[in-house]
Amino acid sequence: MEEKRVWGIHATDGRMFLDKNMIAIGWGEMGDLSLIEASREAFKEKYQKTYPDGRVQGIPTTAGMLYRFIHEMRVGDYVIFPSKFNREINIGIIEGEYIYLEEENPPIHTRKVKWLKHLPRTAFSQGALYEAGTALTLFSVKNYADEYLSALSQKGKKIEIASDDEDAVAKNAEDILDNTTDFILKELSKNLKGYALEEFVADLLRAMGYRTILSPHGGDSGIDITAYKDELPPRILVQVKSGDGDISESTIQSLKGAMREGDYGLFITLSDYTKNARRYLDNTPIIRGINGTDLVELILKYYDELSKAYQRIIPLRKVYIPIVAL
Numbered sequence: 129m130e131e132k133r134v135w136g137i138h139a140t141d142g143r144m145f146l147d148k149n150m151i152a153i154g155w156g157e158m159g160d161l162s163l164i165e166a167s168r169e170a171f172k173e174k175y176q177k178t179y180p181d182g183r184v185q186g187i188p189t190t191a192g193m194l195y196r197f198i199h200e201m202r203v204g205d206y207v208i209f210p211s212k213f214n215r216e217i218n219i220g221i222i223e224g225e226y227i228y229l230e231e232e233n234p235p236i237h238t239r240k241v242k243w244l245k246h247l248p249r250t251a252f253s254q255g256a257l258y259e260a261g262t263a264l265t266l267f268s269v270k271n272y273a274d275e276y277l278s279a280l281s282q283k284g285k286k287i288e289i290a291s292d293d294e295d296a297v298a299k300n301a302e303d304i305l306d307n308t309t310d311f312i313l314k315e316l317s318k319n320l321k322g323y324a325l326e327e328f329v330a331d332l333l334r335a336m337g338y339r340t341i342l343s344p345h346g347g348d349s350g351i352d353i354t355a356y357k358d359e360l361p362p363r364i365l366v367q368v369k370s371g372d373g374d375i376s377e378s379t380i381q382s383l384k385g386a387m388r389e390g391d392y393g394l395f396i397t398l399s400d401y402t403k404n405a406r407r408y409l410d411n412t413p414i415i416r417g418i419n420g421t422d423l424v425e426l427i428l429k430y431y432d433e434l435s436k437a438y439q440r441i442i443p444l445r446k447v448y449i450p451i452v453a454l
Contacts, residue, residue: 134273142211156235160228193266198226325370335433377404
C-alpha cells in the first residue's frame with residue numbers, strides 16, 4: 129500500500145481555501161499545467177518563457193512546486209494549511225485531481241480538499257510550527273508529519289511535545305539566522321560593489337555613533353574611510369573590500385603601513401581572511417578584521433539606524449523567536 133504523503137501550503141487569502149474546500153497556487157499565467165510535458169525540465173522552460181524577467185535562481189524552486197502540485201500530489205494525500213487570519217492549523221485530505229481555473233482573476237491552479245480538523249497553533253510543538261512556517265508556497269512535511277497526522281485522532285487535546293523539541297527549536301532558530309546572513313551578504317555583494325560598499329560601511333559606522341569621512345575615489349593611500357568617535361583622536365582608518373577572495377596578510381599589512389602612531393585600523397571584507405592574515409590580526413591588536421558574518425551581526429544590531437536607502441536595499445523585518453533557556 130502506497131504511503132500517504134503530508135503536504136503543506138501557504139496562501140495570501142486563506143479564507144478562500146476554507147470556504148471553497150480547496151487548495152490553490154498562483155502563477156496562473158503558466159496556463160493549464162496538464163498541457164505541459166510531465167518533466168521538471170519542461171516546467172522550468174515554460175516558467176522561464178512565461179516570466180522572462182523572473183530571478184534565474186528562483187526558477188527551479190517555483191517550477192518544481194508547480195510540477196509537484198500536479199504530478200506528485202495524489203488523491204488521498206494529507207495537507208496542512210496554516211491560516212494566518214485566525215492562527216489555526218487546518219488539516220485536510222486531497223479529494224480531487226488538478227483543475228485549472230482560468231476564469232478566476234487571476235487564474236489559479238487548484239485541487240479539491242476535504243478539511244478534517246482545524247486546530248489552534250498552540251496544539252502543536254514548536255518544531256512542527258517551524259516546519260510549517262517555511263517560506264515556500266508548497267512543501268513536503270517530513271520531520272513532523274506524524275505529529276500532524278496524530279492530531280486527527282486527538283479529542284481537542286494538546287499534542288504531547290516531544291522531549292527533543294527544544295533541540296528542534298534551537299536548530300530552526302539557527303537556520304533562520306543562517307538564511308538571513310546569506311540573504312544580507314548576497315544583497316550586499318549584488319548591489320554594493322566597490323565605492324558603493326565603502327559608502328554603505330560609512331553609513332553603518334555613522335549608525336554606530338562614529339563620525340566618518342570618505343576618501344576621494346581613486347586615491348592611492350589604501351584608506352577608504354576615516355572614522356572618529358568624537359572630535360578628538362584617535363582616528364580609525366578603514367579599508368573595505370567587496371571581492372570574493374579571502375584577504376591575505378600582505379593586504380592587511382598595506383593598511384598598517386598607512387597608519388600613523390596613535391591610529392587604529394579596521395579592515396572590512398564580505399568574504400574572510402586567510403590563516404596567515406588571521407594570525408597577523410591576532411598579533412596586531414590595533415587592527416581589527418571584520419569578515420562577512422561579523423558585518424551581518426553589526427548590520428542586524430544597528431539596522432534601525434541605517435539610512436532608509438540602505439534599508440530598502442536590505443529589506444528586513446524584526447521578529448522574535450524562542451530560544452532555549454540554559
